[in-house]
Amino acid sequence: MHQDFSKESLERITTGGLIGSRIHFFETIDSTNSHADVLATHGAREGEVVVADRQTAGRGRLRGRVWHSPPGRNLYTSVILRPPIPPAFATGLVFVAGVAVAELLNGYCPVALKWPNDVLAGGRKISGILTEMRSKGPEVEFVVVGIGINVNMEPDDFQEDLRPLSTSLREETSREVSRLDLTAGLYRLLEQWYRIFLRDGLAPVRDRWLEYSGMAGQMVEVTDGTVRHRGRCQGIDDEGILLLLDEHHRNISIRFGDVTIQKDG
């Protein structure tokens, strides 16, 4: 059950690429994103990654919500990027990460993307992406792309309240999945899509993202606090903004909020 998942084994399978060019491995860490942020603040180079076997305070997207991170089961990694782009364009990296993870996991089981950064299998969450940026004036200093993937979690491993909402590759495929292979694939795909994004902008990433989302043409509801919008999804634009057409045929541009696909749509 317990496969070799260590700095040495990770270094063996990630030779040559930009992402994973230096691996900071921890048996246990509070949060890979927090550590990557500290490393990048102190000058870590683009492509350096933090990997942990276990997180004690892995952060979910909502501040203070903890990503459940037991040892020996999952993949927790944070990647440091230093894209030469203005801060307003850096949000494209949320979609870059989503497409990379979706392509990776789709090699194991069918997955779907939900705007802007959820990765679902069978309607349940299989991966979490938390992207953070530091900018100074008009420039991005660095971006940390944190990715957690439920790999070999079994139903009993999940906290009871998360069990109906979460799944893992093992649950979906009924077999144990190599975290080493998964990590190597993740870094390769992330690098591939990152280079496409830097060279060609968000458009090709967006097109791929839409293929995986299945949202285009669906009725969706978006809630942001007390504000609620409902409309048919027309896709996303080049900045990642969600485009809806409401029942009065008005165009609505959504920058924030939680999206639900309406089953009766």
Added chain:
Amino acid sequence: MEEVLAPMPGNILEVIVKVGDAVKEDDELVILEAMKMENPICSPVDGTVKEIKVKAKDVVEADQLLVVIE
């Protein structure tokens, strides 16, 4: 006097400082979020927080004034 502007459109997740707080360069002032990407906005200088122009959940445009440091 340093005006701290939003580097991108987004919403304010959290305001970390209060008026009158002493801050150092690179201390976090405000957390901005766009497309679920968190962007801590840091002080460009050592100084004191003179004005805070936003509160949590506010929606801001690029280049909107967030905080004044003196």
